[in-house]
């Protein structure tokens with residue numbers, strides 16, 4: 001079992017005989033479509049196996065597949081972040097977990113499983129939120145692979161990697177490979193922050209969760225889902241007032257289930273179950289193990305191609321639709337100029353420490369190449385001056401007389417919005 | 433590792449470094465500062481530094497709800513505009529599309545919400561409910577039934593409910609200005 005391919009080379013310890021036989025067919029010689037920068041042989045193998053540091057976000061359905069694939073492809077320094085613990089319902093597809101692991105952090109259990117099963121691979125888990133980590137943490141990686149089911153977490157990760165790009169530092173551009181599945185559908189995409197379209201650029205392409213008209217729920221329920229939504233959207237706030245519904249609390253789900261079942265009985269609707277109740281209120285889309293496997297494989301192929309330059313990588317969106325037989329489509333999703341994350345413009349402005357907010361606004365409206373009508377200004381933490389509504393204009397008006405240097409640190413960012421701008425303008429303020 | 437930087441250099445956009453202001457934050461600032469509200473609608477921010485929680489008061493200047501002031505709470509979460517704003521009618525009112533808990537039946541607040549819509553579209557939609565109450569999408573079934581059966585009687589109920597009277601056993605809040 002512990003046979004070593006290259007005896008004496010510490011970094012290859014744990015690699016069993018023939019481990020890289022197949023992978024090396026790709027890495028030992030260039031092919032017709034190989035990137036010109038490809039270093040066949042030891043160079044690329046050394047990078048992949050000894051230097052490349054890869055971050056996996058999510059250790060759930062997609063995450064388990066991604067971790068296993070990356071480890072078997074030869075990535076050896078893998079980090080994984082997940083804030084969840086293992087639930088019994090995960091065990092049918094999240095194959096790194098066993099019954100004894102229920103209640104344990106996904107990231108930790110997944111990391112231990114991979115390290116035990118694939119000797120020589122180091123997996124570093126973090127049990128917590130992606131938001132806990134700062135730029136320095138994300139800077140250490142070469143690549144990030146996302147296997148998340150949360151849109152909010154993805155938007156955060158995407159914006160963080162776009163913001164990380166420093167024009168002075170090539171290392172700051174971290175390719176993001178994003179995978180997502182919904183039942184039989186899925187997508188894998190390669191995001192090169194600031195170069196290609198980003199996650200936020202495609203926000204309006206997302207399938208929105210099915211929502212039923214509230215009057216249907218209230219008056220003419222026909223589906224078990226209508227009864228469950230009646231319990232959660234209308235009855236919960238009516239009975240419990242301001243008490244927040246916790247969809248992870250079995251008592252809360254139990255209450256909703258009881259109310260929904262009574263409603264279903266009244267309207268002679270069948271199919272309200274505990275599992276469906278939980279599924280509807282947590283907006284759980286049935287996860288299909290094979291869809292996860294396909295999408296994770298696509299993501300890991302891209303991670304491998306980008307890390308090794310051994311083949312052309314995906315440009316930039318792969319879509320899989322398995323609901324009516326099997327259909328897949330690859331296309332270039334275009335960057336949106338009005339994207340609030342990667343679009344818009346950034347302008348450097350150098351002013352004196354005595355410069356007032358009012359003069360800054362005047363400067364913005366007069367500057368030939370900017371010419372913004374009625375700009376509203378804010379920093380990431382506070383409003384500087386808002387043109388409307390009247391109450392906010394009045395509340396921020398006293399700032400007009402203040403010095404910009406009192407409100408914005410040297411090198412700080414100011415976000416400008418105005419109806420004449422497609423989205424926003426970012427000002428970087430430095431003082432002379 | 434693929435050399436992305438060389439592609440990057442070819443683009444004329446090497447200085448796109450952006451602040452940490454979240455996309456939701458920028459979008460809300462843009463939506464609010466570009467609101468184009470008629471005199472019949474007014475926003476109020478309990479904490480002017482918090483753009484995510486505010487109220488909107490509609491005072492219709494025509495139609496059967498003329499003379500009333502109807503206040504709605506708006507709660508915007510950090511996943512805006514993927515998620516629609518959460519809107520509730522604060523006073524208890526007699527209206528076919530608003531229930532006694534303040535839930536509002538307006539399609540763009542739920543099933544027809546899209547990120548391309550904005551706060552202005554929601555506010556205009558709310559105002560429209562007072563100009564054209566809709567008996568087809570009832571949340572207050574009694575009110576909808578009244579409107580369908582006898583428009584004049586419905587209008588009389590609206591008038592008295594707005595003064596804070598009891599209509600069919602339910603006491604409504606006084607909303608007249």
Ligand SMILES: [Zn+2]
Pocket residue numbers: 197198199200201202335336339340341342343
């Ligand atoms: Zn973008």
